[in-house]
Amino acid sequence: MEELEEERLCGKWRVACGLYNYNLRDIFTWHLLKTIAMGQVLSMLICGTAVSCEYLAVAGVETPMLQSFLNYALLLIVYTTILCTRKGNRNIVEILKNNWWKYLVMGLADVEANYAVVKAYQFTTLTSIQLLDCFVIPVLMVLSWIFLKTRYRLVHFVAVVVCLLGVGAMVGADIVAGRDQGSSSAVLLGDGLVLLSAALYAVSNVCQEYTVKNLSRTEFLGMMGLFGTIISGIQMAVLEIKAIAAIKWDHHISMLFAVYALCMYALYSLMPVVVKMTSATAVNLSLLTADLFSLFCGIFLFQNTFSTLYIISFVVITVGFIMFNALPTYSALPDSGSNDDEDPADGSVQSSPNHLLSTDRDNQRTEMVTAVAAL
Numbered sequence: 001m002e003e004l005e006e007e008r009l010c011g012k013w014r015v016a017c018g019l020y021n022y023n024l025r026d027i028f029t030w031h032l033l034k035t036i037a038m039g040q041v042l043s044m045l046i047c048g049t050a051v052s053c054e055y056l057a058v059a060g061v062e063t064p065m066l067q068s069f070l071n072y073a074l075l076l077i078v079y080t081t082i083l084c085t086r087k088g089n090r091n092i093v094e095i096l097k098n099n100w101w102k103y104l105v106m107g108l109a110d111v112e113a114n115y116a117v118v119k120a121y122q123f124t125t126l127t128s129i130q131l132l133d134c135f136v137i138p139v140l141m142v143l144s145w146i147f148l149k150t151r152y153r154l155v156h157f158v159a160v161v162v163c164l165l166g167v168g169a170m171v172g173a174d175i176v177a178g179r180d181q182g183s184s185s186a187v188l189l190g191d192g193l194v195l196l197s198a199a200l201y202a203v204s205n206v207c208q209e210y211t212v213k214n215l216s217r218t219e220f221l222g223m224m225g226l227f228g229t230i231i232s233g234i235q236m237a238v239l240e241i242k243a244i245a246a247i248k249w250d251h252h253i254s255m256l257f258a259v260y261a262l263c264m265y266a267l268y269s270l271m272p273v274v275v276k277m278t279s280a281t282a283v284n285l286s287l288l289t290a291d292l293f294s295l296f297c298g299i300f301l302f303q304n305t306f307s308t309l310y311i312i313s314f315v316v317i318t319v320g321f322i323m324f325n326a327l328p329t330y331s332a333l334p335d336s337g338s339n340d341d342e343d344p345a346d347g348s349v350q351s352s353p354n355h356l357l358s359t360d361r362d363n364q365r366t367e368m369v370t371a372v373a374a375l
Contacts (some may be wrong), residue, residue, distance in 0.1 A: 031277070035325055036318070038274045039286025045270070047293035048263035051301065052256045059253060063243050064118040065236035068111060070257065071264035072232050075225030083222035095219060106207040107227030111235065113200035116193045124190025130171050130291060132191055134164055136198035136205075140281050143206045150279065150329050162320030163285050166313045170291060173309035205280035212272040220272055282324050288317045 056062070083092040095103075120129055137160060144150040211220040236244075247253065274283050292314050 032322065032325055035274065035278050035282070036286070036321065038270070038277070039283065039321065040289065042267060042271055042274060042283065043287055043290040043293050045263045045267040046287060046290035047297055049260050049267070050290070050294040051297050052260040052263070054301075056253070056256050056260070059256070061243075061247055061253065061256075063236075063240050063247070064115055065232055065240050066244055067257065067260050067264075068114050069229065069232040069236050070261035071268065072111075072225055072228030074261060074265040075221050075268060076229045078225070079218055079221035080223075080225045082218050086218075090216070090219065092222070095223065102207075103223035104227050106204055107224055107231055109200040109207070110204040110224065111228055111231045113197045113204060115235070116197035116200065120190045120193035120197065122190070123186045124194065128187070128191055129194050130167065132194040133198055134167055134288070135195055136201045137164075137281065137284055139199050139202035140205055140284060143202055144209070144279070144281060147206055148210060150281075152329055153327060155327055156324055156329060159320045159323035160281075160285065162323060163288055163317050164320075166316030166318075166320060167288055169309050169313035169316060170295075173295075173307040173313065201284075205275075205284065208272060209275050209280040212276045217272040217276070221268060224268070278325055279329060282321070285317070285321050285324055288321075289314055292317075 053067070056067075080092070083095065086092070117129070117133070141150075141152065141160070145152075208220055211217075271283060274286075292310055295310055
């Protein structure tokens with residue numbers, strides 16, 4: 001009787017966690033490995049932007065809006081041009097006529113999120129930024145719950161906690177290595193900017209997930225390029241004219257700007273592919289390792305101090321990411337299953353509501369080929 005009672009309790013626990021009828025073969029799939037690999041590619045691209053920013057700062061160049069403008073301009077040239085040549089009811093004229101204000105809000109949130117987090121470095125410490133930047137994950141989960149009707153299992157919440165513990169280990173390593181230094185003036189303002197940036201990133205990511213899963217990746221990137229270029233261009237003209245005029249251009253500075261812009265362009269181009277494979281929340285969990293890649297580069301390029309806590313942090317975050325992606329979330333909203341080669345307007349393509357985050361393998365392959373071709 002005791003064995004039966006123990007088995008029954010174990011069964012209830014597995015159902016609550018979402019593990020019922022799952023075994024290791026169901027969890028450790030090729031799709032999961034591909035998701036992990038692509039998530040780390042995104043982290044390495046962020047590392048490339050961080051290293052180029054570090055070198056620009058050493059050279060006395062601080063023009064965050066100019067750097068953002070270059071990225072949005074590349075998106076405009078590639079993806080907005082594709083939208084301009086598209087025929088049918090999803091061409092750029094119809095998109096702007098029906099949804100221009102939605103994409104304006106999305107573009108504004110993305111541009112200001114990038115600007116706020118860069119500005120925060122002037123007022124607060126690196127440690128505070130690393131900790132508070134994680135605020136994007138709970139905000140993103142709440143927004144996904146409300147607007148995308150995403151429902152999480154217990155294992156997903158545990159996975160988020162594990163990832164945040166990994167971030168804690170990384171911050172601890174920074175303190176041990178003496179990297180928790182930064183401006184101590186107006187710390188509250190700096191921390192507020194980080195929290196604002198995290199909230200804006202969450203808004204942008206939710207918009208991205210809805211758009212790439214229900215409309216198309218090209219539409220998202222094309223509209224982001226259009227409105228991002230306009231908004232960042234206006235803000236750059238207002239705030240950074242003097243800073244840009246003071247830049248002493250040479251091959252070294254030009255190459256750093258080019259590396260930053262290309263890494264950001266690749267990041268924006270590939271991220272919707274990974275979001276469609278998983279979710280915006282899962283992608284942000286994988287991006288927690290970006291700081292670690294930057295730290296590893298800093299050890300070789302900037303002679304930063306190494307700590308074994310960095311390795312522990314990387315392993316813990318990776319374990320949490322695997323836990324989050326091992327089991328799918330579910331939603332009451334149907335997934336159109338659209339891709340860049342289909343027009344979802346007729347609503348003919350629908351998938352099971354219990355598998356919103358499970359995309360068709362052929363569509364994933366098409367998205368991947370399109371992304372690589374765009375690069």
